[in-house]
Amino acid sequence: MGKTIAEKILSRKSGQDAYTNDLVVATLDFRMGQDGTSPLAIRAFEEMGGQQVSNPEQAALVIDHSAPSPIEGVSALHHLMRAFAKEQQMICYDIGEGVCHQLMPEKGHVGPGDLVIGADSHTCTYGALNAFATGVGSTDLAAGLISGQMWFKVPESIKFVCNGLLPAGVYSKDLILFLIGQVTADGATYMAAEYTGEAIDALSVDARFTIANMAIEMGAKAGLMEADDKVWAWVREHRALSGDRSFEAVSPDRDAVYARVLEYDAGKLEPQVAKPHRVDNVSPIGEVAGTPIQQAVLGTCTNGRIEDLRIAAGILRGRRVHPEVRLIVAPASRRILLEAMDEGIIQDLVKAGAALVTPGCGPCVGTHNGIPADGENVISTANRNFKGRMANNKAFIYLASPATVAASALTGAITDPREYVK
Amino acid sequence: MKLQGKAHCFGADVNTDYIISGKYKFKTLDMKELACHVMEDLDPDFATRVQPGDLVIAGRNFGCGSSREQAPLALLNAGVGAVLAPSFARIFYRNAINTGLPVVECDTSGISAGDELLVDLENGVLRNLTRKAETPIKPLPAFMLKVLGDGGLAAHFRKYGTFNID
Numbered sequence: 001m002g003k004t005i006a007e008k009i010l011s012r013k014s015g016q017d018a019y020t021n022d023l024v025v026a027t028l029d030f031r032m033g034q035d036g037t038s039p040l041a042i043r044a045f046e047e048m049g050g051q052q053v054s055n056p057e058q059a060a061l062v063i064d065h066s067a068p069s070p071i072e073g074v075s076a077l078h079h080l081m082r083a084f085a086k087e088q089q090m091i092c093y094d095i096g097e098g099v100c101h102q103l104m105p106e107k108g109h110v111g112p113g114d115l116v117i118g119a120d121s122h123t124c125t126y127g128a129l130n131a132f133a134t135g136v137g138s139t140d141l142a143a144g145l146i147s148g149q150m151w152f153k154v155p156e157s158i159k160f161v162c163n164g165l166l167p168a169g170v171y172s173k174d175l176i177l178f179l180i181g182q183v184t185a186d187g188a189t190y191m192a193a194e195y196t197g198e199a200i201d202a203l204s205v206d207a208r209f210t211i212a213n214m215a216i217e218m219g220a221k222a223g224l225m226e227a228d229d230k231v232w233a234w235v236r237e238h239r240a241l242s243g244d245r246s247f248e249a250v251s252p253d254r255d256a257v258y259a260r261v262l263e264y265d266a267g268k269l270e271p272q273v274a275k276p277h278r279v280d281n282v283s284p285i286g287e288v289a290g291t292p293i294q295q296a297v298l299g300t301c302t303n304g305r306i307e308d309l310r311i312a313a314g315i316l317r318g319r320r321v322h323p324e325v326r327l328i329v330a331p332a333s334r335r336i337l338l339e340a341m342d343e344g345i346i347q348d349l350v351k352a353g354a355a356l357v358t359p360g361c362g363p364c365v366g367t368h369n370g371i372p373a374d375g376e377n378v379i380s381t382a383n384r385n386f387k388g389r390m391a392n393n394k395a396f397i398y399l400a401s402p403a404t405v406a407a408s409a410l411t412g413a414i415t416d417p418r419e420y421v422k
Numbered sequence: 423m424k425l426q427g428k429a430h431c432f433g434a435d436v437n438t439d440y441i442i443s444g445k446y447k448f449k450t451l452d453m454k455e456l457a458c459h460v461m462e463d464l465d466p467d468f469a470t471r472v473q474p475g476d477l478v479i480a481g482r483n484f485g486c487g488s489s490r491e492q493a494p495l496a497l498l499n500a501g502v503g504a505v506l507a508p509s510f511a512r513i514f515y516r517n518a519i520n521t522g523l524p525v526v527e528c529d530t531s532g533i534s535a536g537d538e539l540l541v542d543l544e545n546g547v548l549r550n551l552t553r554k555a556e557t558p559i560k561p562l563p564a565f566m567l568k569v570l571g572d573g574g575l576a577a578h579f580r581k582y583g584t585f586n587i588d
Binding site: 023025035036037039040043044047048049065066071073074077118119120121123135136137138139140142143146147149150151153185186189190216219221278365366367371384386387388389391393 | 435437439440443444445447448449450451463482483486487488489490491492495509511512513516517520521563565574575576577579580584585587
């Protein structure tokens with residue numbers, strides 16, 4: 001019987017001929033924790049009697065969610081992470097280095113065919129590189145740090161076939177928001193999502209990360225894609241720390257069994273917006289165009305990459321952000337910030353009125369860097385718009401592409417970016 | 423394992439930001455402090471009303487969103503005895519078992535706030551003592567039941583030094 005990408009990776013990493021619903025213990029290629037989850041993982045590590053992190057070069061802690069620290073309590077937790085990483089000779093990416101989900105692929109820790117856990121739900125991002133990467137909690141991370149292994153129930157898979165090419169002004173963010181709206185917030189729960197088709201093939205690797213990143217917003221355990229020439233070129237360019245580790249990509253078999261196969265025509269897609277307070281509350285931009293906004297956010301692990309900044313700068317260059325809008329820009333990593341500086345993008349954005357914050361998670365999760373006031377509307381390139389997500393349960397968050405966020409920042413209301421992208 | 427408590431009802435898609443907001447969870451490892459804010463954005467009085475052993479009743483996809491283990495820990499530290507829902511988000515489900523919070527998959531549609539419930543995990547049945555009704559519950563996978571029985575994954579690991587899935 002043929003296998004899906006998930007079945008193949010979990011088979012190889014467990015040494016078992018594994019199919020959907022089998023329980024396996026598999027060897028991990030990389031383990032990651034961030035500053036919201038690592039402190040509890042360190043505590044669990046100690047409770048488990050952990051002495052040493054196995055293969056510490058295949059593990060990293062990232063200080064990104066609350067960085068630099070806004071209060072003493074956070075400073076103490078950051079201190080705990082730094083001390084643990086030093087003691088265990090693990091990598092610790094400190095403040096300003098970037099968002100964990102940009103750093104893991106960018107630093108070359110993850111590649112095609114890998115099996116990765118991260119104590120952050122958006123770990124599924126690396127599926128764009130053909131890695132089975134999934135979010136876990138702190139205790140699972142601790143067990144993974146000690147043993148180098150993790151148990152998995154092999155998930156069934158749901159396949160999204162995206163035909164056609166995205167029109168001008170419509171991006172991978174619009175596509176994934178649309179797909180989530182179609183299947184809803186639990187449409188892929190316990191499943192691995194596979195994304196394929198002409199529309200996916202045509203995307204850059206940066207744009208594919210956006211799609212894999214949001215697989216969790218439909219409940220999926222992983223968001224997987226095949227490794228094509230673009231992926232291999234990307235991996236070669238970013239393989240600094242993977243050393244001599246070889247990657248072995250997997251493709252699904254033609255007779256693999258899927259729980260569902262859904263086909264869409266990306267060629268007809270319009271810009272999409274997820275309305276408060278649910279990621280699956282999605283509509284074409286026409287339905288919300290004109291809604292006033294007070295804050296716009298460009299960044300996060302979903303859309304803080306160089307291509308995203310380029311798209312936004314293309315719209316904002318030589319213009320001014322609306323006087324009643326705060327535009328906050330958080331590049332996803334130091335490398336991206338430097339690249340954007342080299343290209344003059346940061347100058348364009350800052351001259352247009354943007355407030356630049358430290359590479360990292362920015363205001364996405366309500367820890368710092370721009371908490372909205374009561375009754376305010378925010379348009380953001382992030383992946384979640386839950387009530388209270390940005391630390392104020394009386395604010396309203398709309399999710400959209402970098403182009404839609406940039407266009408909306410200019411006009412002060414939710415705006416169709418196709419007017420600006422010719 | 424038998425659990426008895428009073429029902430507190432919530433809707434579908436209760437995400438982990440609602441269970442414990444990011445604005446609190448990044449600051450501290452003191453779960454008692456986090457427990458004071460559990461479910462705050464959905465029901466500001468829940469943390470003061472909930473009694474030890476009470477049960478959280480919800481619609482489908484409970485615990486969707488982030489991987490924060492502070493979500494089951496805040497519920498546990500608030501005194502919640504178990505969460506009952508027709509389905510759970512995957513990471514929350516694992517985290518709950520790993521931290522020792524029972525999660526029960528069953529039809530919750532007939533339960534009202536204040537109902538006295540008895541969950542019998544071994545026999546796979548939920549008894550609504552107020553309404554004199556019985557509902558089957560989906561049994562936990564054997565390995566997860568073992569982890570829960572050990573008191574969570576940390577205790578399981580202390581006992582076996584690895585994942586003992588056989």
